[in-house]
Amino acid sequence: MVTVDVLIIGGGPHALTIASLLSSPNTEPRPNDPAQSSWCSDSTKPTPDKRCCSVKRKKGKTKNDGLVSPQLSLLVVDSYGEWTTLWESQFTALSIPHLRSHTLVHTDPLNKHALQEFILKTDRSAELHRLQDQVYILDENAFFSDMRLGKKEKKRLNVTSSLKKSLSFSLPGTTLSVDFFKDQVRWVYNLDKVMLKGTVENIIPVVKDAGSIKQVKHFKVQLQDGTILQAKRVVIATGPSRAQMANIPSWVKNIGEAYPEERLQHTVELMHYLSKSKQTQTEVVPSKVCEKGHRVMVVGGGLTSKMNVPSLITVQVSEAVWCYKNQVWSLSLSTGDHWTGDKIWLATGCKLDVNQDPLLSGVMKEFPVQVIDGWPCITEGLQWAEGCPLYLMGQYTALQVGPHAVNLAGGQAASVRIAKDIRQQKNPADPRNGEKSKTEDYIQHMHGLLWL
Numbered sequence: 001m002v003t004v005d006v007l008i009i010g011g012g013p014h015a016l017t018i019a020s021l022l023s024s025p026n027t028e029p030r031p032n033d034p035a036q037s038s039w040c041s042d043s044t045k046p047t048p049d050k051r052c053c054s055v056k057r058k059k060g061k062t063k064n065d066g067l068v069s070p071q072l073s074l075l076v077v078d079s080y081g082e083w084t085t086l087w088e089s090q091f092t093a094l095s096i097p098h099l100r101s102h103t104l105v106h107t108d109p110l111n112k113h114a115l116q117e118f119i120l121k122t123d124r125s126a127e128l129h130r131l132q133d134q135v136y137i138l139d140e141n142a143f144f145s146d147m148r149l150g151k152k153e154k155k156r157l158n159v160t161s162s163l164k165k166s167l168s169f170s171l172p173g174t175t176l177s178v179d180f181f182k183d184q185v186r187w188v189y190n191l192d193k194v195m196l197k198g199t200v201e202n203i204i205p206v207v208k209d210a211g212s213i214k215q216v217k218h219f220k221v222q223l224q225d226g227t228i229l230q231a232k233r234v235v236i237a238t239g240p241s242r243a244q245m246a247n248i249p250s251w252v253k254n255i256g257e258a259y260p261e262e263r264l265q266h267t268v269e270l271m272h273y274l275s276k277s278k279q280t281q282t283e284v285v286p287s288k289v290c291e292k293g294h295r296v297m298v299v300g301g302g303l304t305s306k307m308n309v310p311s312l313i314t315v316q317v318s319e320a321v322w323c324y325k326n327q328v329w330s331l332s333l334s335t336g337d338h339w340t341g342d343k344i345w346l347a348t349g350c351k352l353d354v355n356q357d358p359l360l361s362g363v364m365k366e367f368p369v370q371v372i373d374g375w376p377c378i379t380e381g382l383q384w385a386e387g388c389p390l391y392l393m394g395q396y397t398a399l400q401v402g403p404h405a406v407n408l409a410g411g412q413a414a415s416v417r418i419a420k421d422i423r424q425q426k427n428p429a430d431p432r433n434g435e436k437s438k439t440e441d442y443i444q445h446m447h448g449l450l451w452l
């Protein structure tokens with residue numbers, strides 16, 4: 001059996017960022033040059049840059065010309081077998097017109113201006129959305145609360161005149177972002193060929209005897225269809241919307257009666273709807289949040305509920321009973337009230353707890369780590385533990401990467417750390433492995449993180 005150097009689980013934006021970086025092992029991320037980030041504001045010409053200009057949008061002329069990496073063999077496995085398909089599915093399902101992050105936050109780890117250049121190349125600046133002209137911050141705990149500011153500071157915060165001109169602070173449209181990802185996969189890094197369709201069920205660390213320190217020889221990665229893959233290193237980039245990790249309240253588990261599946265659903269199913277329809281080659285019709293005239297209860301008050309319903313009240317459900325005769329739900333609420341209706345949407349999010357994640361049970365057993373409120377205490381290089389080269393991306397890395405870990409900016413930050421760690425382990429003599437100061441690292445990660 002062939003053992004790949006790196007196996008990435010997941011094909012979303014985070015996986016795309018790290019795969020791009022690992023497939024270009026001899027290229028350093030371009031240092032952030034704040035002066036360059038304003039190129040859009042005064043002209044439509046991209047900043048001359050030798051490396052990004054050499055990226056031709058012609059078949060066979062990619063950065064990764066026919067070779068994934070001269071040093072690392074790389075494989076990506078995703079349930080849908082396509083890059084960033086879940087991203088597209090969730091934005092369509094929730095009818096989100098544009099990203100909430102700006103154009104400097106994206107998936108190309110080697111070119112900060114890649115998205116802006118793509119917009120100009122394809123003449124699609126009309127698909128950029130402007131940030132609100134005025135931003136008010138009224139959180140009483142926030143340092144910059146508008147309530148605490150004097151006139152001068154308020155003026156400074158509402159920097160409309162200069163920002164209006166700067167496309168750097170524009171929000172890309174949904175279709176634009178998807179087309180950018182596709183362009184990056186196909187023409188810039190040539191990554192379609194490393195993609196394998198499959199759902200990982202189990203990750204088993206095979207340990208070698210290396211004296212007192214436990215050391216993984218390789219990982220056995222088992223797919224749903226029984227296939228076993230072998231990898232020296234594994235990167236988990238499975239994202240925040242895994243149906244397997246959907247948060248199901250206890251009152252749902254206590255429902256005794258059988259009820260029609262479509263009458264009680266979790267919003268995570270909505271997010272996967274489009275991708276699943278494509279896979280089963282069924283006609284892709286827009287998913288229905290509810291039927292006309294239906295009385296709907298949305299439980300949970302997070303992001304997805306706000307995107308689906310205009311107004312919300314906050315109550316807790318104590319009990320749910322399905323009435324077979326009338327085909328309706330009867331809910332007992334914490335207020336003592338009762339609700340009768342046709343459909344329940346659980347907008348209760350997904351669990352964030354490595355202890356409950358079946359993908360991580362094998363490594364947790366062999367390499368137990370401290371877990372704080374569901375977050376694992378992993379290394380600075382985002383490795384699970386010393387001797388266990390399993391790397392994490394996304395929300396699980398929040399203790400190292402910070403609160404933006406789940407966002408595109410978190411993917412950028414995580415991929416730099418992981419690639420550096422892998423490079424160091426693979427080639428300790430590489431002069432580029434010289435220690436960068438922590439401050440330098442933080443400054444690099446903080447660039448472009450405004451307005452996430």
Ligand SMILES: Cc1cc2nc3c(=O)[nH]c(=O)nc-3n(C[C@H](O)[C@H](O)[C@H](O)COP(=O)(O)OP(=O)(O)OC[C@H]3O[C@@H](n4cnc5c(N)ncnc54)[C@H](O)[C@@H]3O)c2cc1C
Nearest residue numbers: 010011012013014078079099100101199200238239407408
């Ligand atoms: C509605 C919404 C809007 C968002 N908007 C923004 C935004 O504007 N800006 C921003 O910065 N962030 C945004 N985010 C946050 C974040 O950037 C996205 O969630 C993003 O999709 C995360 O990328 P990812 O690669 O970690 O996960 P995903 O995009 O969820 O991709 C994970 C992939 O892993 C695969 N997978 C999962 N489990 C397995 C398995 N066991 N085996 C094989 N494959 C598996 C899935 O099929 C999927 O393709 C948004 C999130 C949501 C939910």
